[in-house]
Amino acid sequence: MASPVGDIGLIGLAVMGQNLILNMNDKGFTVVCYNRTVAKVDNFLANEAKGTKIQGAHSIEELVSKLKRPRKIILLVQAGPAVDSFISQLEPHLEKGDIIIDGGNSHYPDSIRRTKELESKGLLFVGSGVSGGEEGARHGPSLMPGGSPAAWPAIKEIFQATAAQVNGEPCCDWVGETGAGHYVKMVHNGIEYGDMQLIAEAYDILKRGLGLHEDEIATIFERWNKGVLDSFLIELTANVLKFKDDDGEPLVTKILDQAGQKGTGKWTAINALDAGMPVTLIGEAVFARCLSALKEERIRASKVIAGPQKEAFRGDKKQFIDDLEQALYASKIISYTQGFMLMRQTAKDLGWNLNYAGIARMWRGGCIIKSVFLGDITAAYTKTPALESLLFDDFFNKAVHKAQPGWRRIIAQAVLWGIPTPAFSTALAFFDGYRAEVVPANLLQAQRDYFGAHTFRVMPGKENERLVAGKDIHINWTGRGGNVSASTYVA
Numbered sequence: 331m332a333s334p335v336g337d338i339g340l341i342g343l344a345v346m347g348q349n350l351i352l353n354m355n356d357k358g359f360t361v362v363c364y365n366r367t368v369a370k371v372d373n374f375l376a377n378e379a380k381g382t383k384i385q386g387a388h389s390i391e392e393l394v395s396k397l398k399r400p401r402k403i404i405l406l407v408q409a410g411p412a413v414d415s416f417i418s419q420l421e422p423h424l425e426k427g428d429i430i431i432d433g434g435n436s437h438y439p440d441s442i443r444r445t446k447e448l449e450s451k452g453l454l455f456v457g458s459g460v461s462g463g464e465e466g467a468r469h470g471p472s473l474m475p476g477g478s479p480a481a482w483p484a485i486k487e488i489f490q491a492t493a494a495q496v497n498g499e500p501c502c503d504w505v506g507e508t509g510a511g512h513y514v515k516m517v518h519n520g521i522e523y524g525d526m527q528l529i530a531e532a533y534d535i536l537k538r539g540l541g542l543h544e545d546e547i548a549t550i551f552e553r554w555n556k557g558v559l560d561s562f563l564i565e566l567t568a569n570v571l572k573f574k575d576d577d578g579e580p581l582v583t584k585i586l587d588q589a590g591q592k593g594t595g596k597w598t599a600i601n602a603l604d605a606g607m608p609v610t611l612i613g614e615a616v617f618a619r620c621l622s623a624l625k626e627e628r629i630r631a632s633k634v635i636a637g638p639q640k641e642a643f644r645g646d647k648k649q650f651i652d653d654l655e656q657a658l659y660a661s662k663i664i665s666y667t668q669g670f671m672l673m674r675q676t677a678k679d680l681g682w683n684l685n686y687a688g689i690a691r692m693w694r695g696g697c698i699i700k701s702v703f704l705g706d707i708t709a710a711y712t713k714t715p716a717l718e719s720l721l722f723d724d725f726f727n728k729a730v731h732k733a734q735p736g737w738r739r740i741i742a743q744a745v746l747w748g749i750p751t752p753a754f755s756t757a758l759a760f761f762d763g764y765r766a767e768v769v770p771a772n773l774l775q776a777q778r779d780y781f782g783a784h785t786f787r788v789m790p791g792k793e794n795e796r797l798v799a800g801k802d803i804h805i806n807w808t809g810r811g812g813n814v815s816a817s818t819y820v821a
C-alpha cells in the first residue's frame with residue numbers, strides 16, 4: 331500500500347469545514363475529508379474542491395489510513411453528541427500520539443473531559459476555538475487551540491499557516507491546557523457581546539439624544555474607525571448604518587429591536603458568577619438582550635411610564651461626540667480588563683497556564699472583535715506577562731485617565747435624557763469601585779452579622795479589646811437574642 335499523503339484529516343463538510351479545508355489546501359497542506367453523509371464527500375470533491383490536492387474518504391478507516399503519523403484529525407461537526415460519536419469511531423483506528431482536534435463550538439467543560447479521556451488512552455486531544463465565521467475559515471480565522479500540550483508542536487505549523495496574519499504574525503498560538511482553547515473562545519464571544527452593546531448604546535445616544543440621522547452617525551463611526559476605536563465592529567456598524575432599503579430609508583431602522591442570542595455570552599456571565607469575578611459589562615450586555623426580547627411588555631410600559639421631558643441638546647455637539655468616543659473607549663478598556671480578570675481567575679481555579687499576550691494576539695485578526703486595541707493589549711501582556719489588571723498598565727492607565735471626564739459627562743447626560751446606557755454605566759461603576767480603597771461592604775458585613783450572626787473582621791488600624799485582628803467577630807447588636815454563631819469569636 332502506498333504511504334499516506336494526508337497532512338491532516340477533517341470531518342464535517344458543512345460550510346465551516348469546507349472553507350477551512352480549502353484554506354489549508356491553499357497553504358500547501360494535503361487535507362483528507364470525511365462526512366457522516368458520505369455523498370457530501372464526493373459532492374465536495376466534484377465541485378468546490380475540484381482541481382485541488384484535497385482527498386476524500388468514504389469511511390473512518392479510509393480517512394485514518396490516508397494520514398501521515400502522528401495523525402491529526404479535525405472535527406467540525408455539531409457540538410455535543412456528534413463530537414463524542416466521532417471520537418469513539420476514531421479511537422479504535424488510532425495509535426499512541428495521534429491527535430483529535432475539535433474545532434466546533436463545544437462548551438469548555440466537554441473539552442476538559444475529552445482531553446482527560448483521550449490522554450488516558452494514550453491519544454492527544456485539542457479543543458480549538460475557531461472564530462471569524464465562514465469568511466474567516468476560508469481566508470484566515472482566529473484559531474485558539476488548547477488541550478494536550480504535547481499536540482502543539484505537531485499541529486503548530488498547519489494552524490499558524492491557516493490562521494489570519496497581522497503584521498506577519500499569526501492569529502494563533504497555544505492557549506493552554508485541557509479546555510483552555512474553547513474557554514478562551516467563549517470569553518471572546520462574551521467580549522463580543524460587550525463591544526456590540528457599547529456600540530448600540532453610542533448609536534442610541536447619537537440618534538435619540540443628539541437627534542442625528544443614520545448617515546450622520548455612520549460618518550462619525552467612520553471617523554472613529556481611524557482612531558483608538560479602529561476595529562471590525564466599528565467599521566461594520568458604519569456600513570450597516572449607511573445601508574438603505576429600496577425606499578431610501580436606512581434598513582437598520584426597519585429591523586425589529588429584539589436581539590437573539592446563542593448562549594456563549596450567557597455562558598461567560600455564568601462563569602463569571604461561578605468564579606466570583608465582577609465581569610459586569612458582559613453581564614449587562616446579556617441582560618440588555620434579554621430586556622430587548624420583552625418587546626410586547628416594553629410597548630405596554632412605554633404607554634404608562636413616562637421618562638424625563640425631552641430637551642434639545644444645547645451644548646457643544648463636537649465636544650459631546652468626542653466625549654462619546656472616549657466613553658466608548660474607556661468602557662471597552664473596562665470590559666477587556668474584566669475579561670482578562672475572569673480568564674486569570676479561571677486559570678487559577680483550573681490550574682491552567684494561560685498565555686495572555688498570545689490570547690490578545692490571537693484576537694487581533696480573523697475574528698469579530700479584531701481591532702488595533704488588541705495590539706495594545708498584546709503589548710501590555712508582552713511587557714508584563716503576569717499583569718494583574720490592564721488598568722495597571724501604563725498605556726491603559728493613561729488612556730482611562732484621559733477618557734474619564736468625557737465618559738462621566740456622557741453618562742450624566744444620558745441619565746438626564748432617560749436613555750439607558752447599561753454597559754457604559756456599569757463600566758464606570760466598576761471603575762469607581764475598583765479604584766476605591768474603601769467600599770461600603772463594611773455596612774453589608776454589619777447587616778449580615780446583625781440579622782444572621784454571620785460575623786465580620788475588624789478594619790486594620792481599628793483594632794481594640796473586643797475588635798481583635800484576624801478573628802471572626804460577632805456583636806450582639808440589639809442586646810437581645812443569643813451570642814452564638816458558628817465557629818465564632820464573640821466580642
Ligand code: 2AM
Nearest residue numbers: 342343344365366367406407408412415
Ligand atoms: P451531515 O452532513 O451528515 O449532516 C454540521 O451540521 C456538520 O455536523 C455536518 O457535517 C453534519 O453531518 C455533522 N453532524 C451533525 N450532527 C451529527 C451527528 N449526530 N453525527 C455525525 N455528524 C453530525
